[in-house]
Amino acid sequence: MTSDADGGTEGFVLVDRPRPDVAVVTLNRTERMNSMAFDVMVPFRDALRQLGDDNDVRVVILTGAGRAFCSGADQSGERGRMPNIDGLTGVTVALRAMELLDDIIVTLRRLHQPVIAAVNGPAIGGGLCLALACDVRVAAESAFFRAAGINNGLTASELGLSYLLPRAVGTSRAAEIMLTGRDVDAVEAASIGLVSRVVPDDQLLDSCLETAADITRWSRPGVELTKRTLQDSLDAASLEQHMHAEGAGQLLVRLMTQNFEEAVAARKEKREPKFLD
Template structure:
């Protein structure tokens, strides 16, 4: 197991899967800078690691991430010497925004293994992942409204309506109420709910299912799924999908290998 200052742990339970754990359980993995800075840096390193095909993100202890750190000990932002408070605040938001964007831009699919609370920025982290699996103890809250602020932060008002629909997202964001794991599954916020002690194993099984397939096929599927959120029209998006499909079809022997594997009743071996 590797680590970045102890607050971010990286484990390799299998050679092609990395499990990233936010590791400040006494603060329910809140988004203090001494956690978020190494977290961002670790994501960047994983994005450049061609041995990693899937990333699983989770939290240590009893929670996934409780959002903004309210302890008063938020750590120190890097590179702020000589800046005033307002500029430091802007840089802080840029840092947190960068984490959301980095999760989305990773070549690898990211699975959120949501244990316990995912509150405020923690909900945003989960939404930035490509898939979400909830433990029975998980719950979600758009907490900004509870704190006298707006409920919109770190892309929440963009990502949540696209995950569960505008009406449900508005009701959850405006009321600040908790959404438990069962409800989260029923509205499509998570793909499934599993017992707490089976959460990581369940996500690793999904990761193994993903890594069976072609690398460009998986990476292009992630990219087109995200691009679909911003597509101006169905026709425009189908053109983009078609280019990706043609690229893999014409530049690899993957299709021929898949056909042969089915005929021979074996697992395909995609060489891309």
Template sequence: MFVEVERPAPGVAVVILNRPERLNAMAFDVMVPVRDQLVELGRDNDVRAIVLTGAGGAFSSGADQKSAGKPPHADGLPRPAYALRSMEVLEDVVATLRRLHQPVIAAVDGAAVGGGLCLALACDIRIASPTAYFRAAGINNGLTANELGLSYLLPRAVGTSHAADLMFTGRDVDADEALRMGLVSRVADPVVDEAVAIGERIAGFSQPGIEMTKRSLHAGIAAGSLESYMPVEGIGQLYLRMLTDNFEEAVQARAEGRDPVFRDDRDGGI
């Protein structure tokens, strides 16, 4: 199997791309099971946060240019349709990461190149090891730098000027520069341990509170204006304020000098 799942802490699952001899390149026999595992974890209500990482000192080197394999259900298709089906499989992995109820933390070690950069960008949080590096590689291959949502996600992560720099030059960005430009939120070693610790912290909060926060965060990124978006946030806050006792528990816990214990329902109904 080229994909492994570990459960190192309560509420946290780690999905590992495990084809280190190919730097975890995005062959179909890697990406299809990754998508399927993510879908399965998304339906597991005991999983509160997901870490995505790669084995063998690399996150993912992007498209597998030597042994990509075949996309499912593509036999007999003409070349243009075959290419479309291939792209759809990879796009579905990115879309699945964005759709998951749980926050996803990319633990990036070594290369996050081309499609590998896109996988990292599709995650909610990105943590880099000191040896991590990032490259928008399409331009180096005589193509555009636009793939798998890169031209949507990258400028929203780092701003348009940094995004243009990376996409037009195809240069490598090391972990320290990635931190400075906001591509990652921290640099840590060992990176997976740090990502799991973040996942454990997330798992300690209200489950619907985290889910609503992720939904609102993504909606805010795509919103057309502040005025049209603010009611989305307000409704989310009111929803949890009315349907749970978590706010009262947080206030009481602070007064008593203890950690809150969140229950995601309300005693006695609304």
């Protein structure tokens, strides 16, 4: 099933359900390489919020239509209109615009469901930030990544890039990528941990759906708490503090569900477990 996230008026964001428990969100403005114009980003944010509230969806896959994942800032001069800006000055509108884009990054990370970035082509500037905000990144062979702010005479730091990229690839590599503005191809991205793997272009979505199927085999609270603790680890003050948080989550699922008993029984009976949480 395919639907327009903005109610069918534009179709710049598509939501597909290839499986009942998996949603594929596609940025769909191919003539602009899925750039971050407001007429794309506003329905994209709204679609993410709706999916976060959809308890039938266990995994979200984010990708782009055509030859690009997302090319970052729209440079065409036709960026669409920000909502709710009547009576505001240009400075305030700019602040609201940045808040909107920041909110998308935060929303991706706050979703209950794991998010897989199916990077089908260039992920440039803000597009790189979108990929980094996802929990798992898989790249097509034609994909590449660029921290483009520096190329445009600005800073390379935007939308959490200087926070997320060093945590993905290390501080030295992140600094080199951001300060030079060079392209990182898919093979290099996999070698430095920016993506988990590289697949042929025509196998990208199927590969991500296989990963989604591997995730949805497991219990909902187990998956959601694992996502949460992985993200919390980025800001943990100490190993001991983080282990306490991990232990509390583990005990919560162990004591309040029969999932562990079901897993043990399923192994003995040589069958797939059925977690009822």
